[in-house]
Amino acid sequence: MTDLLTTPRPADTPDAGQPKKTLLERYVALSAPIRWMTAAALGILLLSIVQEISGEGSSVLTEPGTSGAMLRFAVPILLAGLGGLFSERAGIVNIGLEGMMIMGTWFGAWGTVNFGSPWAGLICAAVGGALGGLLHAVATVSFGVDHIISGVAINILAPGLTRFLSDQVFSRWDGGSITQSPRAVGLPKIDVPLLAGRGGSTNWLGSIDDRNWFFVSDVAGFLEGAMQGLSLFTIIAFLLVPASGFVLWKTRIGLRIRICGERPEAGESLGVNIYLHKYIGVITSGAFAGLAGGFIAMELAGLYREGQTLGRGYIGLAALIFGNWRPGGVALGSLLFGYPFVLALRDSTGLGTRALLLVIAIALVGMLVYSLVKQNKTDSAIAGVLAAGVFVWWSLSSTAPNWLPNTMPYATVLLVLVFMSQRLRMPAADGQIYRKGG
Amino acid sequence: MNQSTLRRAALGVGAPVAAVAFAVALSSIVLIVSGNNPITAFADMIEYASRLETIVDILNEATPLYLAGIAAAIGFRMNLFNIGVEGQYLIAAFFAAAIGSAGFVVDLPGPLHVAVILLVAMSVGAAWAGVAGALKVTRGINEVISTIMLNFIAVGGVIAWLLVEFQDDSGATNSGTTPLPESGRMPSLNGILEIVTREISKGRELTGVLVVALVVGVGYHLFINRTRIGFDFRASGFNPLAARAGGVPPKRMIMYAMLLSGAVAGLVGMFEVLSDKGQYSQSFVRGIGFNGIAVALIGRNNAVGVAVGALLFGFLSSSSGILQITGSATPEIVEIMKGIIVLSAVVAYEVVRRIRTRDEARTAAEATQRSDTDSAPLDGSEVTA
16 A cells, blocks of 8 residues: 555656546556456446435346346347357458348257257257358358348348248147247256355355345345356357457467458468458358347247347347457447346336436436546537436436337447447458459 | 440349349249149249239239338448338338328318328438438448337337327227328229229229339439439449549438438338328338338349339239148248349349459450550551661
């Protein structure tokens, strides 16, 4: 402590000749795990303050069930976003993620029921999505079709194909029809031992949660919920975040995929097979999107149902943009964009959603302060007006209307992009059509 | 010269025909694999489509598709991907139906009533698309993402919220706006069609919105090809940097394109509001926006091409119903066909574009070679002299 006071680091003193480091810059300089924990703690702190203010009924914001559901609802967005990451790092924009996800929902359910094993379902979902990815790769890489156009075409083809397949397969099975499959159970679920055991086994987090300490108990409850009934599929999905980062940034094939998205000509001159690596990127992308669909069918719904993806493929793309084309950012984006889906499902009274309005207002005030510090007048004005509007809405309402939770995921995406989209850097050759020797 | 013009024309027509042929071949294989006879299935569909009543169905089906196609095409011409036609037409149809059946508007005389409804639809559609345009121009948000989010917000948010307010019967299970009176309906075109054919039976009515679609199609063609701003549109889409250097303001062009695209998208739901149901309800027809994008892609954003695409999709949708009745195949096969047609059409167009570029390069190379050989003796004589 005295050490810190007597020998300040140069950057900490304003008159050391260097510009003073802002809080944010110091935060960014922290190591990734600490940064993540700080962000999560701040998020929960915000939610528990709001919960204290809003009172009865808003406990849905941090109760254990919510955090578990938050993880589950983040997974499809996360997997779609990671899928987008592989594709766009290889320079191919993939709005066909939604269609590949639809393929994943169908094949995931089919594999699970047909082979009687959720693991088979998982593999089938990935393969189904990868087929969609292959189609996208053939159109965009080999034939040079505009990426968005090919993606739109795949999004049109996929629902037609799955409907046809359902008619051929599911409608002939017991409990199935042209719009849905028989029940398809997901992967086994586990409780993290010691920390969040159930049924009499040790549960440290649970005991802290029961004390009802402000914030501390909320954090414990939040973690407890996230660690109970955790599907192996969820664990796999979140393990894919560091795995994707490792593959793309630490391996040879990752470097080659990334050069396709940054400077394919330079890669070609170094002897990299650009077409091949673009194919790898897009097919991997499809497999991830397929897994996302499989998760929706097997884990969220327990069966395939027509139209159950609800545009999550597109939200995955938004998470990719929000995350600045990095795996960690995609994960954060998926948690942020997935959270409102949880409330849409769990918050029947609308009290929690109303409390979330206050959270949004506070976040906007934070944005306002940040923009003022940065002296960005437009951002300040937008943040100020929106914050005031949302705050007035919160204070005048007693409960949220029932359409609000269903709108929130999509509105959150737009709101975040309003402030974020100009600070981002996408791969330099993303979306461009590349021809060998061109 | 004449031969190359012929070759160009053949390539232009060949691509979509090849795409359809490919789709027919591929879906035939699918039908054979699933144990059906593709020849009987397609024969059934074509036979059914040649009936007058089915033709009316096809035209009714194609009318909103065409409008959606033109709406998407306006954006595509400028390299703007208005994926939000879906949300724009739904929210426009809702407001048009709600305002058309409320207040003083409901008492307006026939043509004026319809005009007000059309105007409301176009304004609301333009406004909703304009949000995406403004977000792109001022905040740099990609229109693909924003229009998709706006689709969900329109249906799950705005309409879900306001539909309850405008509901005619609070006890009804299927909530909807108050049905429009006769003055707010578009007259059917049966009379005109019957001049050249026989009497249309089975209660089929050819929609009057077809006229609106034709006007929009002609207007679109003239606008893009015959006006200054239409030229600026194409220029910005073709080469935004060059257009900008030539004095075309890119941001204003984006706003114009989105507003115009949204205004046309607003008309898509008018078949159901003005001709068919006369109200917006929870069971309002969905998905025309996305099919419209497909139709625009098949038609290469050309007024006539989009019409062909819309009629093709209309044919597939309308005549697939017969498959269920005759049992020769499952009607779902047409959904696959639609997808394959779109995908193979865009691939075929790209292949044709490459062949043309190669042809042009070859012609140019031949021309320069010819001029080189022409001038060679001259150079030689100069050197010797």
